[in-house]
Amino acid sequence: MTGIDKASAELLVVDNDFGGDPDGLVALAHILLRSGSDVAVLVTTSPLDPGLASAAGADPTTTAERGSELAEQLVELLGCDVQVVTGAESTGITDDQVRAAARAIVDTSARYRRTTILCGGPLTNIAAALRLEPSLVDRATLVWVGGTLVEARRGEYNSDTDVEAAAAVLAAGMPLIRLPAEEYTRMTVALDAVKNDLAAASPVGSWLAERLLDVPPFVQLGATLTLGDSVLVPFMPRPGATGIPAAPGTVVHNQVDNAGLWNGLIGLLAAQGKHAALKSNPILSGFNPDPSIVSTPDGYYLTTSSFEYLPALPVYHSKDLENWRLVGHVATREQQVEIAHVPTPGGVWAPTLRYRDGVFYLIVSVFLGGRGCVVFTATNPAGPWSDGTAIAAVDGIDPDLAWDEDGTAYVTFARHPDGIQQVRVDLATGEALEKPRPLWPGSGLYSPEGPHLYRRGDWWYLIAAEGGTDRGHAVTVARSRRPEGPFESAPHNPVLTAAGTGSPVQNTGHADLFELPDGGTAMALLGVRPVGLTQAFSPLGRETFLTRVDWVDGWPHARLPRLAGTRSEEVTYDFANGSGLEDPAWIAVRRVPAEIAAPTPDGLVIKGEGNTLHSLRPSFLAQRQRHLGIDFRAVLDVRAGRGGVAVRNAEDNWFGIEAAQDGEEISVTARAVVAGFDRTWQTTVPHGDVELAVLTTPPPAGFSAGAVGGDRIRLIVRALAPGSSAEEVLLTELDGRHWSFETAKAFTGRAFGVFAVEGEVLVRRLDYSGAD
Numbered sequence: 001m002t003g004i005d006k007a008s009a010e011l012l013v014v015d016n017d018f019g020g021d022p023d024g025l026v027a028l029a030h031i032l033l034r035s036g037s038d039v040a041v042l043v044t045t046s047p048l049d050p051g052l053a054s055a056a057g058a059d060p061t062t063t064a065e066r067g068s069e070l071a072e073q074l075v076e077l078l079g080c081d082v083q084v085v086t087g088a089e090s091t092g093i094t095d096d097q098v099r100a101a102a103r104a105i106v107d108t109s110a111r112y113r114r115t116t117i118l119c120g121g122p123l124t125n126i127a128a129a130l131r132l133e134p135s136l137v138d139r140a141t142l143v144w145v146g147g148t149l150v151e152a153r154r155g156e157y158n159s160d161t162d163v164e165a166a167a168a169v170l171a172a173g174m175p176l177i178r179l180p181a182e183e184y185t186r187m188t189v190a191l192d193a194v195k196n197d198l199a200a201a202s203p204v205g206s207w208l209a210e211r212l213l214d215v216p217p218f219v220q221l222g223a224t225l226t227l228g229d230s231v232l233v234p235f236m237p238r239p240g241a242t243g244i245p246a247a248p249g250t251v252v253h254n255q256v257d258n259a260g261l262w263n264g265l266i267g268l269l270a271a272q273g274k275h276a277a278l279k280s281n282p283i284l285s286g287f288n289p290d291p292s293i294v295s296t297p298d299g300y301y302l303t304t305s306s307f308e309y310l311p312a313l314p315v316y317h318s319k320d321l322e323n324w325r326l327v328g329h330v331a332t333r334e335q336q337v338e339i340a341h342v343p344t345p346g347g348v349w350a351p352t353l354r355y356r357d358g359v360f361y362l363i364v365s366v367f368l369g370g371r372g373c374v375v376f377t378a379t380n381p382a383g384p385w386s387d388g389t390a391i392a393a394v395d396g397i398d399p400d401l402a403w404d405e406d407g408t409a410y411v412t413f414a415r416h417p418d419g420i421q422q423v424r425v426d427l428a429t430g431e432a433l434e435k436p437r438p439l440w441p442g443s444g445l446y447s448p449e450g451p452h453l454y455r456r457g458d459w460w461y462l463i464a465a466e467g468g469t470d471r472g473h474a475v476t477v478a479r480s481r482r483p484e485g486p487f488e489s490a491p492h493n494p495v496l497t498a499a500g501t502g503s504p505v506q507n508t509g510h511a512d513l514f515e516l517p518d519g520g521t522a523m524a525l526l527g528v529r530p531v532g533l534t535q536a537f538s539p540l541g542r543e544t545f546l547t548r549v550d551w552v553d554g555w556p557h558a559r560l561p562r563l564a565g566t567r568s569e570e571v572t573y574d575f576a577n578g579s580g581l582e583d584p585a586w587i588a589v590r591r592v593p594a595e596i597a598a599p600t601p602d603g604l605v606i607k608g609e610g611n612t613l614h615s616l617r618p619s620f621l622a623q624r625q626r627h628l629g630i631d632f633r634a635v636l637d638v639r640a641g642r643g644g645v646a647v648r649n650a651e652d653n654w655f656g657i658e659a660a661q662d663g664e665e666i667s668v669t670a671r672a673v674v675a676g677f678d679r680t681w682q683t684t685v686p687h688g689d690v691e692l693a694v695l696t697t698p699p700p701a702g703f704s705a706g707a708v709g710g711d712r713i714r715l716i717v718r719a720l721a722p723g724s725s726a727e728e729v730l731l732t733e734l735d736g737r738h739w740s741f742e743t744a745k746a747f748t749g750r751a752f753g754v755f756a757v758e759g760e761v762l763v764r765r766l767d768y769s770g771a772d
Contacts, residue, residue, distance in 0.1 A: 287749025541749020641759025688721025
C-alpha cells in the first residue's frame with residue numbers, strides 16, 4: 001500500500017468469501033468506489049467456490065483462482081489503495097487460505113493505529129487472526145454482516161466450524177457491531193440506526209457510515225447494481241420464480257453462474273470507465289490554479305493562472321491524463337499582458353483554453369491593471385501565440401469562451417458582487433455585439449466566479465465556482481435551453497465541495513469539464529493539500545487535480561479527487577558547462593528570465609539592479625515548488641555581487657539566504673519575511689564558493705510536537721573553499737505556516753530560485769530534489 005500515512009491512517013479489512021458470493025463482490029465494488037486516501041483497505045477473499053463452479057458447468061480446477069483474480073481486477077479498475085490476500089492456490093476455503101488471511105490481517109493491522117474489520121460471512125479468518133495475535137482485540141472493531149449464528153442454528157448455511165469461529169471471536173471480546181444480512185444486501189433498511197452505530201464505533205466506522213451506506217449515484221437496490229445507464233442484476237432463481245425482465249441496458253445473470261456474473265461486472269465497470277477514480281493526483285503539483293483543459297486529436301492541453309510571473313500562462317500537454325509536459329507559454333513577452341507594474345495579487349488570472357476548427361483560443365483577464373480581457377490565438381499550443389486582442393466590454397474576471405451553432409462567440413465572465421455576466425463578441429476585432437448582461441446569480445453561495453459554458457445535447461450547462469477560493473470553495477452548475485439563458489440551478493448544488501470533509505484535498509473548485517475517450521466526462525479543478533494535524537496550512541498553494549463526472553437525470557455529479565501524491569523528482573542544472581535557460585519551467589517576476597539571467601562559460605549570471613525580493617521587479621530566477629518535501633541547493637560565486645537563494649510567495653512573504661563578499665570572508669544572512677516583518681540570522685564562512693540550501697519537511701499528522709503547524713523549513717550554508725570544513729551550518733529553522741496559501745494570501749504558491757541584489761551573482765550549479 002502506498003500514499004498512506006500509517007501513523008495516523010485507519011485500516012479497513014474487508015473479509016468475505018467473494019469467491020462463493022457474487023453479492024459480496026458487488027458489495028466490494030460498493031465499498032471501493034467510496035474508499036478514500038485517508039483509509040487503507042485490506043481485502044481477504046477466497047477463490048471461486050468449486051461447488052458453484054460445477055453447478056454453472058465450469059471446471060472447478062480452472063476456476064479455483066477466479067475469485068481473487070476478479071477482486072484484484074476490480075481493485076485495479078477502481079484505482080484504490082488496496083491489498084488483496086487470498087489462498088488462490090487451493091480450491092474452496094482451506095486451512096492454507098485461512099492462515100494466509102489471518103497473517104495478513106495481523107501483520108497489516110499492526111502498521112496502523114486503528115483497524116475496522118468488515119466481515120461479510122463466517123468469522124473463520126478473524127478467529128484465526130485472534131489466535132495469532134490476541135492483542136488485535138484492543139486495536140480493532142468488528143462490523144459483522146450477515147446472520148451467521150442464526151443461519152447455522154437453522155441448518156441453512158454454516159458449518160459447525162463457522163459457529164465455533166464465531167463463538168471464539170465473541171468470547172474474545174472484540175468490539176462488535178452487528179448488521180443484519182438484509183441491510184448488507186439491500187443497503188436501504190434502517191440506515192439511520194446502522195449509521196449511528198457505525199459512527200460511534202471508531203473513525204473508520206464513521207467513514208463507513210459516510211461512504212459505504214450513502215447510495216447515489218452508485219445505487220444498490222436489492223441485488224441490483226446500477227452504474228450510469230447500465231444495470232447489472234444478479235439473482236438466484238427459485239421454484240416458481242419468473243425471473244427479472246431485461247430492460248434496455250440491463251445485464252442479467254443467474255447467481256449460480258459466478259464466472260458469467262463476475263465477467264459481466266468487470267466488463268461493465270471497464271465500459272463505464274468514468275466510474276473509476278483517476279489515479280494521478282495532483283496532475284500538476286505546486287502553484288497551478290484555475291485550470292482550463294481541452295481535448296484535441298493530439299491529446300489534452302491544459303493551462304493555468306500565472307499572476308505576476310513571466311512567461312505567463314503555461315501550456316501543458318498529455319496523451320493519457322497522467323503524464324504531463326510543459327510545452328510552452330502563451331505570453332512570452334511582457335507586452336502581451338502588460339503586468340510590469342501590476343500589484344500583487346493582480347496579474348494574469350483564470351484563463352479559458354478552447355480548440356475550434358484547428359485553432360487554439362485562450363481568453364484571460366489581466367487584473368488590477370494590465371491589458372484587461374484579452375483573447376490570444378495559435379495553431380500550435382506550444383507557441384507562438386498572437387499578440388492578443390483586447391475586449392474592452394469585459395470588465396470582470398475569469399472570462400469563458402463558447403460558440404453557438406451559428407458561430408457566434410459568447411464571453412461569459414464574473415463581476416463580483418454582481419454574479420455571472422455574458423456578452424457576445426466579435427473575436428477578430430474585440431468589439432462587443434451587445435451590452436454585457438446578467439446571466440446567472442449563482443446557486444446562493446458567496447461570490448460566483450470561474451464560469452464555463454458548454455453545449456451537451458439539447459442543454460447548455462454553466463459551471464461556476466462559488467464560496468470563495470478558500471475552504472468554502474465549491475463547484476456549482478445551472479442549465480438552459482439557450483446559451484443566453486435563463487438558467488436554472490441544479491437541485492443538488494454544489495455538485496462538488498470539500499467543505500466540512502476530512503478530504504486530503506481541500507478548497508476544491510474552479511472546474512472545467514472535458515470528455516474522455518471512453519465517452520465519460522471528467523473535470524479539471526484546483527485544490528490544496530493542507531498538512532499537519534489540523535490540516536490548516538497548504539505550502540504549495542493551489543494545484544491542479546482531475547476527477548470523474550457522472551450524469552444523473554441530466555445533471556453532472558462529481559466526486560472529490562483522489563489523492564495519489566506527486567512523483568519524486570531529482571533535477572540538476574550544471575550551469576558551469578555553459579547551459580542556460582532551455583528548461584521552460586524557469587519564470588521571473590513581472591519580466592522574462594532572459595532580462596536578468598544569462599549563460600557564461602563559468603555559470604549562469606544573475607544581474608542585480610539594487611532591488612531586493614521586497615521589490616515588484618526583483619532579479620529572481622525561479623521555478624514552482626512541486627513537492628511537500630524538498631532539498632534545494634545552489635552553488636554560488638558572490639565575489640562580484642550580492643545575492644543568494646529564496647522561496648517566494650509575495651513581496652512581503654518570503655524566506656531565503658543571502659551571501660556577499662566581506663573582506664576575506666563571505667557574509668551569510670538568512671532572512672524570513674512575514675507580512676513585511678523581517679527577521680535575520682547571520683554567520684560568516686571562508687572566502688570562496690558557497691552552497692546555500694533550503695530543506696522542507698512536512699509536519700507529522702498525529703498528536704506530537706509541531707503537528708499543528710506547517711512544514712519545517714531549514715536554511716543551511718556550506719563553505720566550498722579549498723581547505724574549509726565541509727560541514728553544513730544550520731542558520732535557522734522555520735515554521736512553514738507563514739508561507740502557506742492560507743496565510744500569505746498571494747493567490748500563487750511557493751516559487752524557489754536564485755536572486756541577485758547588486759552586481760553579478762554567478763550560479764555554478766542548482767539541484768532540486770522533491771518528494772511527498
